[in-house]
C-alpha cells in the first residue's frame with residue numbers, strides 16, 4: 452500500500468530541491484534543454500525527426516505507434532555509469548507542451564523511475580506505471596512553475612501563471628488549484644523562504 456501523501460511530498464521535494472540546486476543558472480520561463488546535453492544528469496535530448504533521419508527508421512522508439520510525446524532509454528556509459536537518452540516528438544506544435552514533456556522525462560530520471568523499471572525487469576503493473584506517470588507529471592509541473600514562486604510573485608489568475616512561466620492554460624489552472632489546496636502546507640511554506648533567498652530579484 453502506497454502512502455500517497457508521503458509520495459506527493461517526496462515528488463514535490465525532489466522537484467523543488469532540483470530548482471534550488473540550479474537557482475544560480477536558471478531563469479524562468481524554464482528552458483529544459485539546459486539540463487540535458489550531458490550535464491549533471493548524463494541526460495541527452497534527441498528530436499524525433501532527427502533520430503528517424505539519423506537511424507534511417509520511420510518511427511524511432513515507436514513514439515508515433517505508442518502515441519507518446521517522448522521516451523527515455525537508459526544505457527551504460529564508458530565507465531558503466533547510467534546515460535539517459537530522451538527522444539521527444541518535435542513535431543508537437545505547442546512549445547509549452549514540449550517543455551512539459553522534457554521535464555516529465557527528466558522527472559523519471561530524477562525520481563529514480565528508470566532504476567525501478569530496470570530492477571523489475573520491465574515487469575511493472577499497470578497501476579504502478581500509472582503512478583510513475585503521475586509522479587513525472589507532478590515533477591514537470593512543479594519545476595516549470597513552482598508553487599512557492601507562484602505564491603512569492605502573488606500570481607492569482609491562470610493567465611498570469613501561464614504568461615510568467617510559459618505553461619499551458621490547463622497547466623496553470625492545475626498549479627493554482629495546488630496552491631489553493633496546499634499553499635499553507637509546511638512543505639510549501641518552508642520552500643517559500645528558501646526560494647525567496649535563491650531567486651531574489653526574479
Ligand SMILES: [Zn+2]
Pocket residue numbers: 555556559583584587
Ligand atoms: Zn512518462
